[in-house]
Amino acid sequence: MLPAHGYPELRKFKHLVGNYGSAWQNQRKEFDEFPGAILVTTNCVMIPKDSYKGRMFTCGIAGVEGVKHIKNTDFSEVIKKALSLPALPEKPAGMLSTGFHWTAVLSLADKIVDAVKKGKIRHFFFIGGCDGAKPGRNYYTEFAEKVPKNCIILTAACGKYRLNDKDYGDIDGIPRLIDTGQCNDCYGAIKIATALAGAFKCGVNDLPLSLVVSWYEQKAVAILLTLLHLGIKNIRLGPSMPAFLSPNVVKLLVEKYNIKPIGNVDSDLAEMLK
Numbered sequence: 001m002l003p004a005h006g007y008p009e010l011r012k013f014k015h016l017v018g019n020y021g022s023a024w025q026n027q028r029k030e031f032d033e034f035p036g037a038i039l040v041t042t043n044c045v046m047i048p049k050d051s052y053k054g055r056m057f058t059c060g061i062a063g064v065e066g067v068k069h070i071k072n073t074d075f076s077e078v079i080k081k082a083l084s085l086p087a088l089p090e091k092p093a094g095m096l097s098t099g100f101h102w103t104a105v106l107s108l109a110d111k112i113v114d115a116v117k118k119g120k121i122r123h124f125f126f127i128g129g130c131d132g133a134k135p136g137r138n139y140y141t142e143f144a145e146k147v148p149k150n151c152i153i154l155t156a157a158c159g160k161y162r163l164n165d166k167d168y169g170d171i172d173g174i175p176r177l178i179d180t181g182q183c184n185d186c187y188g189a190i191k192i193a194t195a196l197a198g199a200f201k202c203g204v205n206d207l208p209l210s211l212v213v214s215w216y217e218q219k220a221v222a223i224l225l226t227l228l229h230l231g232i233k234n235i236r237l238g239p240s241m242p243a244f245l246s247p248n249v250v251k252l253l254v255e256k257y258n259i260k261p262i263g264n265v266d267s268d269l270a271e272m273l274k
């Protein structure tokens, strides 16, 4: 529900009170513990446990055997189920800032460009992508923690749950952590990067910007292909290189785009800040 708070038409509803849960790999545990009705709207859905199957629904392209699929945007059955179930205990774990659609970020463009020119912002990092359960993904958490205080972190997709539960503060009112949204909103991060390149009259590869991407499934691969199509180089990819990339394809990606696997946080960070 986190991105929903950034959509004006959804924000109108007083029932939209927060976000529950984190990335997809925690879904079966978190849905089990969540007492309410669940509506799955997109693809990263896991085979449900029997404990919550009866209060789960799908819509759109999402579908799971044995789970009621909502057609024609008639959500009355979901609402009826939600009203019949107990409320969540009122104990929010914390507050997060959201609503950084690229259009909102670009309204700060002059301020951002000015802060870069004055040396207040040293570097931008995009840290995000698909999350997963494989060990080694704490790299992204550690990386965000070690980003120097004069740098901005852009994030998107469920990889953000590795790093968005901390207060990163701001640089002259510009938040140091800018959550551009869900996986589909990686487009927004690209728009921000190209607008910055336009403002500085340079290419995206010449910006003080590093991309530290976590991948898991087909959507992340599609996003990576988009970045490569745009000619973006020097991407760090992890937690491991996709197994379906043959040695020849890896060689080509390294030669042409200087893609690198993530390694040690301190040395990777030092190299990106050179």
Ligand code: SF4
Binding pocket: 023, 024, 043, 044, 129, 130, 131, 157, 158, 159, 182, 183, 184, 216, 217, 219, 220
């Ligand atoms: S970021 Fe990737 S893993 Fe996460 S919900 Fe989106 S497509 Fe699924």
